[in-house]
Amino acid sequence: MLDGYSFKRDSQEMIKMIVGIISDARIDESFGTYSDFWKKIIEGAVCEAEKQNLEIKVFAPKETYNIKDFPSFLRNVCNSCDAIIMPFSQGSNKLIKILNDFKGPIVFINTPPLKKWKDKLNKKIPYVGINEFLAGQKIANILLGMGIIESIVVRHEEVDEGHDQRVLGIRSTKLKVKEIYINLEDHKGNKSLRTQSVLTLGTKGTLFALNNEIPIIVGMDCNPKVKEAFDDKRIKGILTQNPTKQGIEAIHLLSHLNLGDYLIEPMVYIN
Numbered sequence: 001m002l003d004g005y006s007f008k009r010d011s012q013e014m015i016k017m018i019v020g021i022i023s024d025a026r027i028d029e030s031f032g033t034y035s036d037f038w039k040k041i042i043e044g045a046v047c048e049a050e051k052q053n054l055e056i057k058v059f060a061p062k063e064t065y066n067i068k069d070f071p072s073f074l075r076n077v078c079n080s081c082d083a084i085i086m087p088f089s090q091g092s093n094k095l096i097k098i099l100n101d102f103k104g105p106i107v108f109i110n111t112p113p114l115k116k117w118k119d120k121l122n123k124k125i126p127y128v129g130i131n132e133f134l135a136g137q138k139i140a141n142i143l144l145g146m147g148i149i150e151s152i153v154v155r156h157e158e159v160d161e162g163h164d165q166r167v168l169g170i171r172s173t174k175l176k177v178k179e180i181y182i183n184l185e186d187h188k189g190n191k192s193l194r195t196q197s198v199l200t201l202g203t204k205g206t207l208f209a210l211n212n213e214i215p216i217i218v219g220m221d222c223n224p225k226v227k228e229a230f231d232d233k234r235i236k237g238i239l240t241q242n243p244t245k246q247g248i249e250a251i252h253l254l255s256h257l258n259l260g261d262y263l264i265e266p267m268v269y270i271n
Contacts, residue, residue, distance in 0.1 A: 001008060005045045017225070020153075020245070025198045026100060032087075037241075037243050038243070040243035040244045040247070041109065041110070041243045041244070041246050041247040041250075042056075042058055042243060042247060043084065043247065043252075044243065044244035044245060044246060044247025044248040044259070045247035045248065045250060045251050047132055047244075047247075047248060048245075048247070048248040048249075048251035048252055048255075049251050052251065052255040053267055054251065057080075058080065059073075059077050060081050068130060069124075070089050070090075070095065071092060071094040071095050071098055074086070074095065074098050074099075076107065076206060078098060078101075081104070081107045082104045083104045083106070083225050083254050084104065084105075084106045084107070084108065084194070085106075085107045085109050085247075085250045085251070085254065086106070086107075086108065087108065087109055087110045088108045088111050088112055088113040088117070089111070091113060091114065091116070091117035093120075095117075096120045096121060099120045099125070100120075100123070101206070104256055105188040105257060106125045107125065107126050107127070107128060107253050108125055108126070108127045108128070108129075109127070109128045109129065109246050109250045109253055110128075110129050110241070110243075110246060112127040112129060112161075112162075113125075114161055115161065117196050124259045126253050126260055126261050126262065127261045127262075128241075128246050128249045128253065128261070128262045128264070129241070129246065129263065129264065130263070130264055130265075131243050131263035131265060131266070132162045132163075132165030132166050132169065133166070133168055133169040133172075134169060134263070134265060134266065135163045135165075135166055135169060135220060135266045136165065136167060136168060136169020136170040136171075137168075137169040137170070137173055137241055138169075138265075138266060139166070139170060139179075139199055139218055139219075139239055140169070140170040140173040140175040140199065140221060140236075140266055141173060141175075142211035142218045142236065142237040143175055143197050143199070143218055143236075144174060145173055145270075146216075147256050148175075148196070148197045148216075149174070149175060149176055150175070150176045150177070150178075150197065151175055151176070151177050151178075151195075151197040151198065151199050152177070152179075152180055152195055152197070152198050152199070153167060153170060153177045153178070153179045153180065153198075153199045153200075153201070154182055154193065154198055154199065154200045154201065154205045154208070154209060155179055155180065155182070155201055155205070155210065156169070156181070156182055156184055156200075156201065156202060156204045157202070161260045163201045163202070166201050166220065167179060167201070168190050170199060177199070180234065182205065182208055184204055184208055193209060193212055193214055194212065194214075195214070195215070196215055196216055197218075198214050198216065198218075198222065199217075199218050199219070200217060200218070200219040201219075201220050202219075202220055202221050203219070203220075203222065203223050203226055205219070206220075206221075206226050206229075206238075207221035207225060208227065208234070210225075210226075210229055210234060210235070216236050216271040217229075217234070217235045217236065218235070218236055218237040218238070218239075219235060219237075219238050219239070219243070219265075220238070220239050221239075221240060222236075222238050222240045226238060228271065233271050235266065235271070236270065236271055237269060237270040237271065238268075238269050239266040239268055239269075240266060240267045240269070241264070241266065241267070241269065242264050242265075242267050243254060245264050246264060249262045249264070
């Protein structure tokens, strides 16, 4: 358990809420020191738990976790808890079976299951996370507000439902866009990206664009390197998630047994 992040109140009707913090490669690479991001989620959950007279226990591997071992890790959490808040890590039939067998409420946070895994769940599990479509709209509106009407959208995940929603949000605006897939292993870069306006859908794409000296970048998600580039005004705008609110709303859903998803507006920063 992470030191300093447990919370308990005396109550005859105590529900144990578990925040599963899992070393997921995508989370690690997207947020750099990933514990900072999850620390904010936990703080939000603890704050809301205090209002609801609930108990929080935080389970987190202290080192990078082998994703293949996650089902056994999750099984141990299920055996000791009454409710679970967790990111949906890489899917497997073992993982789905554990979730289907668990009798208590579950909330997915930050990373929702892909449709192919969601369809195998035998119950509705609500999701708390960023509104991807709205994020796409907001990221495009930053460029439109600068008077830019045409842009390139840099995609670094060929198959990603979240990125699909972001692109749909971008295309719903008046910004004219051309979508390009980049191979992150191609260190030579893509000369066609050297334009005055590029939108990136995640930190990997943003870092790739920075390395290729693109003049103006508006990007989704942030890590220390992206923040440094933003502070140095090499990036015009960034959109980030709101982890504290994710923790608050995840507890709210569990404590009220609300089965509806809760989508959060991204936080917008503009130079």
